[in-house]
Amino acid sequence: xxxxxxxxxxxxxxxxxxxxxxxxxxxxxxxxxxxxxxxxxxxxxxxxxxxxxxxxxxxxxxxxxxxxxxxxxxxxxxxxxxxxxxxxxxxxxxxxxxxxxxxxxxxxxxxxxxxxxxxxxxxxxxxxxxxxxxxxxxxxxxxxxxxxxxxxxxxxxxxxxxxxxxxxxxxxxxxxxxxxxxxxxxxxxxxxxxxxxxxxxxxxxxxxxxxxxxxxxxxxxxxxxxxxxxxxxxxxxxxxxxxxxxxxxxxxxxxxxxxxxxxxxxxxxxxxxxxxxxxxxxxxxxxxxxxxxxxxxxxxxxxxxxxxxxxxxxxx
Ligand SMILES: Nc1ncnc2c1ncn2[C@@H]1O[C@H](COP(=O)(O)OP(=O)(O)OP(=O)(O)O)[C@@H](O)[C@H]1O
Ligand SMILES: [Mg+2]
Numbered sequence: 007x008x009x010x011x012x013x014x015x016x017x018x019x020x021x022x023x024x025x026x027x028x029x030x031x032x033x034x035x036x037x038x039x040x041x042x043x044x045x046x047x048x049x050x051x052x053x054x055x056x057x058x059x060x061x062x063x064x065x066x067x068x069x070x071x072x073x074x075x076x077x078x079x080x081x082x083x084x085x086x087x088x089x090x091x092x093x094x095x096x097x098x099x100x101x102x103x104x105x106x107x108x109x110x111x112x113x114x115x116x117x118x119x120x121x122x123x124x125x126x127x128x129x130x131x132x133x134x135x136x137x138x139x140x141x142x143x144x145x146x147x148x149x150x151x152x153x154x155x156x157x158x159x160x161x162x163x164x165x166x167x168x169x170x171x172x173x174x175x176x177x178x179x180x181x182x183x184x185x186x187x188x189x190x191x192x193x194x195x196x197x198x199x200x201x202x203x204x205x206x207x208x209x210x211x212x213x214x215x216x217x218x219x220x221x222x223x224x225x226x227x228x229x230x231x232x233x234x235x236x237x238x239x240x241x242x243x244x245x246x247x248x249x250x251x252x253x254x255x256x257x258x259x260x261x262x263x264x265x266x267x268x269x270x271x272x273x274x275x276x277x278x279x280x281x282x283x284x285x286x287x288x289x290x291x292x293x294x295x296x297x298x299x300x301x302x303x304x305x306x307x308x309x310x311x312x313x314x315x316x317x318x319x320x321x322x
Contacts, residue, residue: 091146093197112180134312142194173201174240242281
């Protein structure tokens with residue numbers, strides 16, 4: 007008769023810990039190394055033992071298991087699986103020694119690192135790349151809230167469980183090498199759904215209707231309350247940081263801009279001001295945002311050839 011497998015770390019009275027099907031290759035973030043939230047117990051680049059595929063292992067803190075933040079992140083990512091601009095989840099292993107989410111690896115890192123590199127060299131990000139990022143993240147938001155894939159020609163689904171991210175900031179936007187070699191800019195991916203909430207979470211009582219831990223510098227004026235257009239405001243702040251080379255938004259400069267009226271001639275900047283309106287109902291809706299941005303971005307590209315990123319953009 008075959009023996010049951012002997013898992014390491016098993017003790018009498020406890021469930022045995024299955025061995026990990028992954029080997030760690032590199033530490034991406036130490037535990038507690040976060041850019042504000044530190045909502046993980048370490049983030050690692052790993053390889054599957056079986057097929058040698060690269061993955062990201064996002065380890066879960068005991069607190070995140072208890073407060074069910076990690077469960078919400080896992081459920082949100084599973085529901086959103088397959089969208090080009092949303093972090094892809096491969097799996098969730100809650101019972102191993104380090105409970106973790108397994109994610110696709112985005113090889114060009116996070117947007118905050120890119121902004122910091124441009125800042126260090128006193129350079130500004132090309133306007134074309136800013137427009138590209140705004141468009142791609144608008145598509146992600148449209149899918150999160152409405153389940154609608156912009157440009158697919160399909161219908162807006164009924165009975166979609168709307169997901170609000172609530173923590174959009176440059177550190178939660180990941181970049182990847184494009185699979186099409188002709189593409190000028192990286193693929194843009196929205197990640198870190200640890201603060202997200204869905205309609206079902208509220209109905210089931212698994213989440214509070216108040217936001218508890220988003221990065222405070224990126225909070226919308228309605229926080230800790232939120233609406234379906236709160237993510238539009240946070241996306242506006244992220245784009246503002248890209249344009250002004252900032253790690254956190256300059257809220258005074260945004261207020262001054264408001265006092266002056268719209269000083270920008272570029273329509274993309276006009277959209278940005280709409281997104282940053284204090285009253286959520288005056289902001290563009292997530293359903294219409296990709297269409298509005300796309301129209302203006304195409305007009306921009308017709309007038310100005312978009313510039314590529316610098317050769318050093320992704321080097322240490
Ligand atoms: N799938 C991924 N591919 C590449 N890098 C990643 C990936 N997931 C996470 N990272 C890196 O780890 C950082 C933190 O990840 P994430 O935002 O998901 O965790 P967190 O718990 O919210 O941490 P923080 O407190 O820093 O926000 C990211 O900014 C990015 O640099
Ligand atoms: Mg994060």
